[in-house]
Amino acid sequence: MDKQLDDICIGMVGLGYVGLPAAIAFAALYDVIGYDIEKQKVDALRKGREGTGEVTEEELANTTCRFTSDPSDLNICDVIIVAVPTPIDKNNRPDLSYLEKATETVASHLKDGAIVVYESTVYPGATEEICIPILERITGFSVGEGFSIGYSPERINPGDKKNTFKTIGKLVAGYDQVTLDTLIALYGSVLEAPVYPVASIKVAEAAKVVENTQRDVNIAYMNELAQLFDKMDIDIFEVLAAAGTKWNFIPFEPGLVGGHCISVDPYYLIEKAKNVGFTPALISTARNQNAKMGKYIVDKITNVANELNLTNRELKVNVLGVTFKENVPDLRNSMAIDIVKLLKEKGIHVHMADPVANEEEVEEMCGEGISAYHELPSADIVLLLVPHNQFTKQPEEYYHAMLKSEQSVIIDLKNRLSIDQWNKKVNYWTL
Ligand SMILES: NC(=O)c1ccc[n+]([C@@H]2O[C@H](COP(=O)([O-])OP(=O)(O)OC[C@H]3O[C@@H](n4cnc5c(N)ncnc54)[C@H](O)[C@@H]3O)[C@@H](O)[C@H]2O)c1
Incomplete structure (x- = not known):
């Protein structure tokens, strides 16, 4: 030039x-x-x-x-x-x-x-x-x-x-x-x-995939711990807060890994590794761990249905948030969408709300439209999958009003609702 x-x-x-x-x-x-x-x-x-x-x-x-x-x-x-x-x-x-x-x-x-x-x-x-x-x-x-x-x-x-x-x-x-x-x-x-x-160009290319793969691997570790501690009745968020007091503990949280970057880029590195005859076992395991989280959440929901003595066809779930992460409209590789599809495959009634997603795109992906978040019917499970600001700033009454009975459950996947400060107790589960 x-x-x-x-x-x-x-x-x-x-x-x-x-x-x-x-x-x-x-x-x-x-x-x-x-x-x-x-x-x-x-x-x-x-x-x-x-x-x-x-x-x-x-x-x-x-x-x-x-x-x-x-x-x-x-x-x-x-x-x-x-x-x-x-x-x-x-x-x-x-x-x-x-x-x-x-x-x-x-x-x-x-x-x-x-x-x-x-x-x-x-x-x-x-x-x-x-x-x-x-x-x-x-x-x-x-x-x-x-x-x-x-x-x-x-x-x-x-x-x-x-x-x-x-x-x-x-x-x-x-x-x-x-x-x-x-x-x-x-x-x-x-x-x-x-x-x-x-x-070099190669180093810059590698640096980018490495940045995102590092997040994927660390979140996979959190997701594994979340599943282990759930069985042991230990609150992982309390564990992370405690461990986080150590100067060199790296703050990651469990959650759904979707979108166009973190859930995709490790596959680029995995493919290249295979092409040069190397098996990136850790990266592949972490990716699989995160890719399986949708099924884990759906299994959790069917367990809740059993505890409520409801069949899948009787169960009503309100899904709050369907984009790949909070406060963005991007639906690409959204695990929330995967979860909705899996629930529907099981015959579970799902109502979705998402104030930031494009309604037509959601309808195209799920075969069903979204409701306004303040017009959702009552449900057995309120599943806060993607904690957009519109959801987290709602008063506790918003959530109570959606619960069908005293047995109904709030699933706050990312632990964003401060329910310990709520006046009224609810059945609650988080990762
Ligand atoms: N979204 C992110 O947060 C993010 C962050 C860092 C890097 N990246 C990377 O950046 C790249 C772009 O991602 P994005 O999220 O902006 O994608 P995007 O889908 O939002 O935008 C890509 C655009 O490219 C257009 N396009 C496709 N083929 C084209 C062509 N042949 N000629 C001209 N335009 C074309 C599409 O119509 C679209 O508007 C990807 O490689 C992604 O991995 C994305």
């Missing part, structure tokens, strides 16, 4: 949870083209509407970012940042098809000397093994000659208003030193946090 940084045009490919906030942040200083393959999304963004909750209406209304679904608009970009999905397929193997297609598009519209930066999460080696060959084949140039490459994994935490694109320190890697220096300057100009240069 020969130009001064001030004059460059940046293309953002993929305007979702990662790409949109980044495009808007860059647009405060640079000319930015925001490209997404989904025309409907682009039309909505042009009208100031978006569905991730990661940018404000005001930011969207004031941005100079030009939203487009025409890939030829990328022709003028000096730097193209790719933030498209990298999910897993039905066999839990990496699905790189979005990344490959996006790379083909970028390659077909790549300006001479441009830098392509990947932010999508991949296994170590994917950028060089998968993306560079596509770019070289379509542009007819070799990397380092006609174009260059960088990798900068995104670390945003959806729903977190403190740790955002601008305030999280960012790793950057470049194909060569010139590219690395350009990317350090580029990201450094929009971030309020440090930019950390990394020795």
Whole structure:
């Protein structure tokens, strides 16, 4: 790239949870083209509407970012940042098809000397093994000659208003030193946090999957302990509070691991490990442990039904929260949705409420719509799966009013209701 940084045009490919906030942040200083393959999304963004909750209406209304679904608009970009999905397929193997297609598009519209930066999460080696060959084949140039490459994994935490694109320190890697220096300057100009240069693209790719896999492994340990202590009638949250008084105890909690990152990225590492002839036993066991949590919760519910002398068909469950985590509308790989499906398969009546989820999306996934959270009927079990703020700030009366009888049970999966401070006692279970 020969130009001064001030004059460059940046293309953002993929305007979702990662790409949109980044495009808007860059647009405060640079000319930015925001490209997404989904025309409907682009039309909505042009009208100031978006569905991730990661940018404000005001930011969207004031941005100079030009939203487009025409890939030829990328022709003028000096730097193209790719933030498209990298999910897993039905066999839990990496699905790189979005990344490959996006790379083909970028390659077909790549300006001479441009830098392509990947932010999508991949296994170590994917950028060089998968993306560079596509770019070289379509542009007819070799990397380092006609174009260059960088990798900068995104670390945003959806729903977190403190740790955002601008305030999280960012790793950057470049194909060569010139590219690395350009990317350090580029990201450094929009971030309020440090930019950390990394020795190679592979190291940056590995760092990202390692960060998320570490969380998966630690949560799996908590989930195992939760199941053990449940059998021993020991409250795991009391144990964690006690253990947490030690200076080097790491605070993790049991819970459902879903979403687009923590429940997916370890499979990328597992796949790559297998390809190089290594069996990552710990990572695989932890992933399986977390993937089984939905079944564990459903078994717990059927046990409660037995204790209440109710058959599955008689049991009524109100599910509060169906997204993959609290205060975000993202339904991808939501374990709450898996739990709803498993309950319905068992013939259990389920009413769902979720004030932040998209109603149509939930209906499409579960074959049933959601109710307003203050209009739920009474139930034998109130299952607070995803503690959105709207649920946790309700007074205790909200929960009492939903319970069908004195025997009915509140399941507060993540221990977010302070029921020890409630005036009226209830049957209660938490992980
Ligand atoms: N969501 C997160 O919290 C998070 C955090 C860190 C990293 N990541 C990683 O970032 C990447 C993107 O994740 P996301 O959550 O933003 O996904 P997303 O689904 O919210 O957004 C991706 C966007 O890319 C678009 N897209 C798909 N194919 C395209 C193509 N060929 N050309 C142009 N646009 C295309 C989709 O229409 C969508 O709007 C993934 O690799 C993910 O693992 C996500």
